Amino acid sequence: MSVRGLILLLLGFATSAATGDELRLPQTQSGPPAAGRRVAVALDEYDDTTVHHMLYLPNDWTDDANRSWPVIVEYTGNHFPAAGSTGEMEDAALGFGLTKGRFLWVTLPFVSPDRQANARTWWGDIEATVDYAKQVVPSVCAEYHGDPEAVFLCGFSRGAIAVNFIGLHDEEIAQLWTGFITHDHYDGVRGWKSTDWGWPVEQYQAAATKRLQRIGDRPVLICQNGGTSRIASFLNGRIPLTKITFLDIDMRSIFPEIPNDLVCHPHNDRWPLVESPYRDQVSNWFEETLRLRVDATSN
Template sequence: MNTIRYAAVSIALSWLCGSPLSTANENATDELWNHLRSADQLVDVRDASVKFADAAETRTLRFQVTQAPTLQKTAWVAVPAPAAGWQLGQTKSVCVTAKNTGQSKTSVTLWVVGTSGWSAVGDAAELAAGQSQTLCCDLRDSFKDGTPRIDPNQIRQIRFMVQNVNTTSLEFRKLITQGSADAFKPSAGRLSVPKLTNGNPAPGRRVRYPLAGAESDDLYCVVYLPTDWTPGASFPVIAEFPGNFYCHAGRCWSPGRPEQCVIGYGATKGQGAIWISLPFVDRETNSVAESGFGSDAGDDTVDYANRALDEICSRWGGDPDNVVLSGFSRGAIACGYIGLRNKTMAQRWKGFITCQHYDGSNWRQSNLPDAVVRAPRFAGQAIFQLDNSQAKYQAVVDATDPAVVWTWAQSGLGDHDTAMFLDDRPCMKQLRKWFDDLVGS
């Protein structure tokens, strides 16, 4: 009887303290999801059903996809960081054991995702039915030039992702750290993009910003007011389109959403200009289009961008005569494909900043002949191209007003990523001077 009473009291105390009832978390004290009481606290669940099925000494996450995912046959779920973070600055790797409990081969990726931009490290495997494998993300992985892919002190979530599937089921166990490393130190002058928050814009804050009269919670831009912003003053605006959804371990992490943008912060260091990250728009679902240019061949994105810029200028002091459009990859192509869609839209821009692609890249609806038709509509003063080949886009250059000043620079990063924009490398010093000279003229 005393044993029964003791067990009952223990269970009650566990419930009152907010701890899981499973013995898994009592024994696996170092697992990285121990701060979650239930699967309801998992985040970013996309096209999958998930639940914890703790048993014996192991916490197990069961992950099931019952119909083909809507975005490139990709489904995922994420473990959010605890309030105080995971404190991984002296950790080598994050690992999980994945088991394919489905009937067919499944591609699975473990991602450790940073707080901003494209910062992430991943490890992938192709699992046959019934096969188990431990995946490990190297927190000290770097780009070809040695730049770290991620700051282990600034981790937002750990994500489990399956790709190229119609239906599947998996189990994930033992989400742990492995190995130690010297304390991580970011490079001198490295910028840290402010974390995304909700609420009204304020100096130094980066906020999720639905337009007035927004009809959907999943359609928004991201607005940052510079640290020196004051009411009634006028500020240049740097607008930015994000890259396309593209997530492949060891190559690229791009979720395709406006919060991944970093160019505007890197170009301004958070001072002297308003930065707005724009979505591509899918009006069929009233949501952010993570892949492609949006519905109606991008016309709905054009409409949203115009409304967003009008609102930022009228409500927050943006100078409509001092707006620069920027983008990376898909976003770089959009500078021409979206930004020069018509003469009215084209008149907005004083300059472009594009990186790793440009209009005419023969991607989706953007092709070189049409880019040549759009090019003369650019009515600004200057275009800054980073990591692009002038020879590849010479036909577009030739079709642009000869008065436009082109700058061609190389980052040296050696990978398809935006990490260079947060560094103090030579190309960024050049870009920051270019931007200051342009908006100050």
């Protein structure tokens, strides 16, 4: 993205969706990607399967090679009906809400062990899941004018863990990202007894610590309903905290009554759809991150 384009985007963050109205998630549609549409797309190698990812192009998107847009890439939560989480990419909301629909929004799959479908719980085939991201992110940037230097990885619940577990799996995939945003959970903070990757906790945390080293000096925004102190305690001493922003979220201040028409549980990915001081802080984080990039480009 040009310096002028980034400045215009920053100005847009200050005004867009500031009416107090709830952001409306774009409905999934059939057909090719286009401005304002969210559609399912599959890599050629998965044509004979149901494996796919979701792509949303913002309302102001045009097929103009002289323009580019930041990209938000998302991993979804597990299938967890008690919290209203279906495990399906079609029901994701975090990436759209965090960016107010102004970025290209890509929701990536966890490829099932047989490589025939999207896994609704945990990682599926880890190598296939990692490889899918390695292919899709550069292709989206190339084909739909995504800015490869402004690609943010986010996730909710399972997806929050995946930001590091998948997104920092190896050096190649780690290089795709400009910054990282997690909500509710974080890789390595607690063990997962029912899995072969998250238990015993000592081994899991040792592996998570190696993944953390791949963040380098890139910015990280960690959001957590109820507070981030446990995550901060885990990270302290493992990586420098200078580039990490912690955002403690009181979900009841956003939704005084739960369940409601939007969420059925405090553990949810829909809170950024509603205007709140927390969403303002997220916008400020993006604004500062992109402004620093403008400054770096100008120097």
